[in-house]
Amino acid sequence: MAIKKTSRQEILQEAIKLFKIRGYYNTSMANIADACGLIKGSIYHHFKSKDEIGLESLKYIHDYFCEHIFSLAVRSDLSNVQKIKLFVQKTDDYFLHSEGGCLLGNLALEVSHENLAFKEEIKAYFSAWEDALAKIFGAKYTDKEAHELAQEYVALTQGAIMMMNLYGSSENYLKVGEKIISLIE
Amino acid sequence: MAIKKTSRQEILQEAIKLFKIRGYYNTSMANIADACGLIKGSIYHHFKSKDEIGLESLKYIHDYFCEHIFSLAVRSDLSNVQKIKLFVQKTDDYFLHSEGGCLLGNLALEVSHENLAFKEEIKAYFSAWEDALAKIFGAKYTDKEAHELAQEYVALTQGAIMMMNLYGSSENYLKVGEKIISLIE
DNA sequence: GTCTATATCAAGATAGAC
DNA sequence: GTCTATCTTGATATAGAC
Numbered sequence: 001m002a003i004k005k006t007s008r009q010e011i012l013q014e015a016i017k018l019f020k021i022r023g024y025y026n027t028s029m030a031n032i033a034d035a036c037g038l039i040k041g042s043i044y045h046h047f048k049s050k051d052e053i054g055l056e057s058l059k060y061i062h063d064y065f066c067e068h069i070f071s072l073a074v075r076s077d078l079s080n081v082q083k084i085k086l087f088v089q090k091t092d093d094y095f096l097h098s099e100g101g102c103l104l105g106n107l108a109l110e111v112s113h114e115n116l117a118f119k120e121e122i123k124a125y126f127s128a129w130e131d132a133l134a135k136i137f138g139a140k141y142t143d144k145e146a147h148e149l150a151q152e153y154v155a156l157t158q159g160a161i162m163m164m165n166l167y168g169s170s171e172n173y174l175k176v177g178e179k180i181i182s183l184i185e
Numbered sequence: 186m187a188i189k190k191t192s193r194q195e196i197l198q199e200a201i202k203l204f205k206i207r208g209y210y211n212t213s214m215a216n217i218a219d220a221c222g223l224i225k226g227s228i229y230h231h232f233k234s235k236d237e238i239g240l241e242s243l244k245y246i247h248d249y250f251c252e253h254i255f256s257l258a259v260r261s262d263l264s265n266v267q268k269i270k271l272f273v274q275k276t277d278d279y280f281l282h283s284e285g286g287c288l289l290g291n292l293a294l295e296v297s298h299e300n301l302a303f304k305e306e307i308k309a310y311f312s313a314w315e316d317a318l319a320k321i322f323g324a325k326y327t328d329k330e331a332h333e334l335a336q337e338y339v340a341l342t343q344g345a346i347m348m349m350n351l352y353g354s355s356e357n358y359l360k361v362g363e364k365i366i367s368l369i370e
Numbered sequence: 371g372t373c374t375a376t377a378t379c380a381a382g383a384t385a386g387a388c
Numbered sequence: 389g390t391c392t393a394t395c396t397t398g399a400t401a402t403a404g405a406c
Binding site: 213214215225226229233234235 | 398399400401402403
Binding site for chain 2: 372373374375
């Protein structure tokens with residue numbers, strides 16, 4: 001059997017899983033390599049350092065959210081009610097199946113004090129999330145109100161993900177989405 | 186000058202500061218010892234392992250909140266409005282001066298998947314927080330409503346602390362306390 | 371109670387063979 | 389692109405002198 005070529009993306013996906021569950025500092029290059037069926041030295045052919053993997057992991061998730069979720073806010077073929085319902089549905093789809101919660105939220109607490117590049121990327125993600133929500137809320141609220149509501153619901157969502165992962169129950173997390181939808185309907 | 190005797194509590198306080206800012210796994214016994222003016226070997230005279238320091242740190246904060254904040258819920262000399270105002274004021278006093286946010290929230294994301302003893306302690310802390318808030322809300326809401334509101338506001342507070350530390354602004358964090366008070370007034 | 375010294379292990383990272 | 393092998397550093401933890 002031919003030796004499998006491991007792609008950058010494959011490594012990122014395994015790294016993301018590990019970072020979410022084990023934490024960033026507690027995940028070693030050997031752990032990541034193991035998950036990819038490699039040994040740690042081989043990872044350095046694809047990435048020059050662990051920090052590069054960390055930063056690319058954050059960008060990978062950020063890009064996913066931009067493409068699949070945040071972009072809903074500027075879809076001209078949807079009503080605002082449709083937008084917010086899809087927004088919540090896709091957000092829930094992601095976090096209900098994301099063992100270990102939100103990578104960006106987790107690393108916000110663990111790493112962002114120590115690594116400014118990580119911190120900037122995490123801030124950009126949460127700002128994009130807030131801007132997207134605020135754009136949808138803008139249909140029914142002033143700009144200021146929309147942004148305040150958006151900030152509140154980004155924070156509430158992150159807190160609810162924390163509790164969902166801690167208690168192993170999605171009940172309260174799901175109420176957050178319902179409340180967000182009720183703000184527009 | 187006599188050699189200073191370092192107390193268990195002193196070590197815990199330095200460890201807590203470091204865990205909040207640098208993260209748990211990224212804080213070494215040498216870091217903790219440095220902060221105490223010791224060398225790492227000396228720490229083992231007081232604690233048998235890093236995990237013991239971690240768990241004791243969680244309990245130390247949990248105890249502080251029980252004694253100074255959660256206990257307000259059962260004070261018979263205060264009205265419910267007084268209780269909730271003091272509750273918010275003392276919570277704010279703590280988190281507005283806590284560099285690195287909430288230790289229990291941070292370790293919930295970083296460590297709780299890997300260390301079940303940590304996870305149980307963190308759950309106990311958040312449950313105590315919720316129960317205290319629910320007790321105060323109980324004056325105006327049914328038991329079920331009070332607990333749902335309490336869960337929501339614990340989550341929102343944690344999310345708001347995350348954002349406050351990320352963006353360096355307390356503005357949105359402070360709105361959470363105002364909203365909690367408005368639920369009772 | 372703190373120190374020096376050390377044991378043991380695992381981390382991130384690199385060099386060069388295949 | 390992956391491997392073996394190795395370098396260097398720093399981690400947790402322990403033993404024993406002062």
